[in-house]
Amino acid sequence: MNELFEQQHQKLEQWSEAASAEGWISGRDIDQLREIERQQAEAIFSRKGQRPLIVAFFGGTGVGKSSLLNRLAGESIARTGVERPTSHEVTLFLHRDYLLGEFPADLPLEETRIAYHADDRRRLIAWLDMPDFDSVEEQHRVLVQAWLPYVDWLIYVVSPGRYQDDIGWRFVQKRGGKHSWLFVMNQWDQGHSEQLEHFRRRLQQEGFGDPVILRTSCIDPERDDDDFSRLEQTINEAIETYGLELLQQLGVQARLEELERVCEAFVDRLEGLPLDELETAWREKLLQSLEEVDAELTTNGRLLAGSFQQESVLPWRAPKKEPGEHAGSLQPSVLLSGIWSSRIETRLHDMASELEYLLQQRSVPLVPFGKWLQQLRQDAKGEFLQGGEAACANALLLPGGTIRRGVCRMAGWLSWLLPAAASGWVVYHLVIRFYQGTQGKAQFLGLDYAIHSGLLILLCWLLPWLLQRKLVPTLSESVAQALRAGTRAGLARIEEQGAAALAVALDSRANCLSGVKAICDELSERSEALTTRLPWSK
Ligand SMILES: Nc1nc2c(ncn2[C@@H]2O[C@H](COP(=O)(O)OP(=O)(O)OP(=O)(O)O)[C@@H](O)[C@H]2O)c(=O)[nH]1
Ligand SMILES: [Mg+2]
16 A cells, blocks of 8 residues: 555656646645655564554643553653653654664654563554654654654543643644544543543544543552553554554555545646636737737838839849849848837737736746747747748749739730731731732832831830830839738748647646546545545544
């Protein structure tokens, strides 16, 4: 069972480290996991699988814990006295067969007094006397806290005058399900039955159905109402009825349940994030902001394009062949940088902040989105240029639309095809009429024919030439078109990256969630079979 707990704990720990690295859970969430005790009582003993039930006397200053242990041992093994607090150390009283191993680092060996006995009838229980948990000495509280995770059964010792102490009740509440419990009202020689009943009612309020409360008096052990003999007897009966192992594993069972609760809290945390709603808001914000940036860039683009020559006709194929002053400024990166401004930079920074605010509003962690937001803040212009350059260059290389370029090219062909056809027609008629004229069948063609033919040929050239000239884009138009294409592609890149960042984050959340759900399912499946409620447990 310990291995099962360890295995599940490790799985959840690995998961939480990965989830925290991806930003889905915080350090505070991981602390919840760290707070689950992992100490194993087996670690105190050197022989594996062989250990007694660890039963500890636990209580406030001077209630008689050490006196009770001494009474059990039949000799003075634990320090008692009138001077308070008396026990500065832990006293362990156990059968000599149990070999103690090297103590875990959190248990200070030098503050542990060990006493052995040789009574084989008492070998199943190791008794532990702890210092006062409410001590004025910090070290006592630290010692008690360090030992508690190794204890199977707690005997909460109170006195008639001191059973209502808050610190004690806080311990009882906190450690309720982690141990078996037995309650002792010591100094019964000074107690009243009302105090006992009041103590019982409080325990019942705390969830102990029928708590076993023993009355003891170490000063006057001969009293008729002294229940001391039932102390060891009750624990031995429990071992007989439920078996040593079950009693030893009650704490592990409680830890498994705690682990399951932490695991469920992680699931709730991840499932509770309103990511569907975020997705819509994120896309809308991205679109709206980029539209505003687009409008600004378009205006800047128009102004920049306007500064290029209106009349100047680009060379037909590639403006890069354009000689003279524009050659440098027609570089796509230079053109696109020319329409970038600090206002646009600020607008994109604002967009990053607004997207962050969307996350904060919905308590969605920033980390999964942070990388892209940071990248956008650091180099929005670079991202824009990277996305827009190719489209801008392409538009510059092929100015005008496909249809316009097709018509233009056709007009170019027609400007020499049509005059050639017209010339052919004119020459043909000239030859025919000349032949007919020599035969005397018709008159020779005169000046009119020459003028009309000339006009026809001129028109056949002029019309397609004018059409082509009209359609070839001006430098200004080409630049405007290239800037449009570049702007569109550059902003599309930013939009795509924003959408991709969201998709990656959603994916990562889905993976994290399925991982922790799998651990949760395994945990509940395994711990369901183990849930046992003992009459001595809360
Ligand atoms: N009247 C009376 N006094 C007792 C009883 N048991 C112990 N005492 C006295 O109470 C004092 C404290 O007893 P300890 O056994 O040292 O108490 P403790 O809980 O171990 O105290 P710390 O180690 O200081 O926390 C001693 O003087 C004991 O003699 C009892 O049943 N009745
Ligand atoms: Mg003591």
